[in-house]
Amino acid sequence: MSSVDPAHPSRPARPSVPEKSDTSARSALSRRSFGGLAGGVGAAAAVGGLAAAGAPSAAAAEVPGFAERPFHATPGRRSRRPNILFILGDDLGWADLSSYGSPDIRTPHLDRLARQGVRFTQAYAGSATCSPTRFSLYTGRYPGRTEGGLAEPIADKSAGLAPDHPTLASLLRGAGYATALIGKWHCGYLPDYSPTKSGWDTFFGNFGGALEYYSKLGLAGEYDLYEGDAEYKDLRYYTRIITERAVDYVTGRAEAEAGTRTDRPWLLNLNFTTPHWPWIADGDREESAKIVRRIKAGEPGALWHQDGGSLAKYREMVEDLDRSIGEVLAALRRSGQEEDTLVFFASDNGGERWSYNWPLSGNKASLQEGGIRVPTIVRWPSRLAGGQVSHEPVFTPDWTATLLEIAGARPDRAYPLDGTSLAGYLLRGERLAERDLFWRVRGERALRRGDWKYYRGKDGKDRLFDVTNDPREQADKAADEKQLLGRLRAAWEAVDGTLLAYPEK
Structure with missing residues (x-):
């Protein structure tokens, strides 16, 4: 009996998808090995949850032009540590992308990213709200291991990510990476907490959990757009601003490294606020002005915009997120860095009230599947074959461990990781041992x-x-x-x- 494809529950999955009790029957797909990790081993047979070439899953087949391809190795190529572009959407639901089953929203750029890499069907956020998940990503540990991670989410200036705690950025920087964070931080406020205090060389974005997209006013009515630790005035639509900054960073890193004898890889955490409330798309200045008046009048919860939004508006915001990511990926391609850049995309938690989460129950803030299962895509052209689908359960702390291993950075033994590196699974064809999430x-x-x-x-x-x-x-x-x-x-x-x-x- 075949299982039901989770992206399209009305359609049975193809027989190649294993029964729940037969993990050994999961079919193999060869992929490129990462020479620096695999010790020169050639293309390995991948086992576990990756769907087989020649027998695409129903979910994969639903993506326009999506075909699970046989692997072609690149023998003789010297491996290098990849650049890492780690993109987070904000409150994006599990099925809000067309490649995950949305019947109305069209996301061609993210769909293309899925065709070029690995799409995960059972990937989870580290928590059910914004800041705890970010703690789990930056530290590689359960949010409850740190005082700041106990706030669900951080809503005032009393909590944050302690600057002396090792982070993905500080560990990669110690291993020779340039590091930057653009967009939403939400792991504490100035003067005690900041990305620049926790391992990122540069920061441009907002400190809080939400902001009005034009005025940059946050939940308490404070102005919340910063370059480094100084306010930066720009009253254009926020998604446009951080997209431009990301394009500039990707392009600038290519220019900075051009002609150098040794490449210095980079980490860019690109954290969009889209499609988080308030429900304002690019051009909605009249709605923006209404919310700003309510914020300045001291109305509690004005930014939550509970009397606003619609399915059509939400679609507009998600499709704008997709276009914005497409701009950054196009800049990466033009810069000549695409092959050697690992691109990761996910949401920070489950969807809000306008999200399409079917067939999952629950939304953001709940530990039901709809609150923590998130769309997740990984692409690395020089090392991962495209058109793959993984059904393995994974979650945010795993990606921290994975990136540290791939980048050759050692975790701090005083702060043991709670995630499991997926490098062997993705790049060497190793089976993932059963573990608890x-x-x-x-x-x-x-x-x-x-x-x-x-x-x-x-x-x-x-x-x-x-x-x-x-x-x-x-x-x-x-x-x-x-x-x-x-x-x-x-x-x-x-x-x-x-x-x-x-x-x-």
Whole structure:
């Protein structure tokens, strides 16, 4: 019996997609090896969740022009550490891209990125809201290991990412990378917290969790656009501004390295606020002015824009995000750096009220699938064959570990990572060992092991779901699988016992 394709639940997946109990039957696809990691080994047979060449999954076939291609190695090529372009959308739902099943939104640039790389169908954010996920990415650890990560999300200046904590940026910079962050930081406020205090050479963007796209006013009515640690005045549409900055950075890095004897690779964290509320698209100056008046009048929650937005407006914002990413990718291609740049795209958590999350239940802030499962795409032309689909469960801290390994940077032993490097899986054809993915937010808990997910919501009831075959989390198997439920609950509680306790409200 074939499983249901999670991107298109009305269509059965092709028989090549394995049954949940037969991980050994998952088919292989060869890919380019990363010489620096694989020790000169040639193209390896990839196992695990990558769909087989010649037998594309139903989800892959639905992307226009998407075909899972056989691998062609590049023997004799010397490997180099890649540039890393790590792109985050903000509150983008799991199925808000056309390559993930959206019936209305068209995202040709991200669809092309998926055709050129690996599209993950069971990838998760590190948490269910903005700042904890960013903590899990920057540190490679569960948000609950740091005081700043306990805020869900950070809403004031009392919490942040401690400057003495190692980060993806500080570790890569120590390994010789240039580092930059453009866009949303949301890991603390000045004067104590800043990207420039946590490993990024340069920063241009906003500190808070949201801002009005034209005025740059934040949740408390403060102006929130900075270059480094100084205010920067620009009242144009925010997505346009950070897109221009990203294009300039990519182009500038190419120019800076031209003619040098040794290339210095770079990390760019490009964090869009699109399509986060308020629901304002490029050109909506009248709606912008209304919100600004309400903010300046002291109206609580004016920026949340709860009386605004529509499906059409949300579509406009997501498609603008796609065009903006397309501009950055085009600049990367023109600069001659495309082959040796690893591009990563994901959302920071599940979608908001206008998102298309089908068939998942729940939204942002919930540990149901709709709150944490996110679209995720990875492309690295010189090392990863395109047209691949992975059904392996992965989450944000894994990408930190993966990028550190690929870049040749060593984690700090005093701050052990909670993620697992996927470099061997992606680049050397190694099987991913079964492991637990853990989440905790106030009032909810979740742990995934293989096909099974243990979940406790705010009602305090323990539930158990086979999320491979039941991604909508409707068939509670707790009564039928009591021993399994007990093991997963114990595993969750063992991890929770190592984390910081939430402060009393």
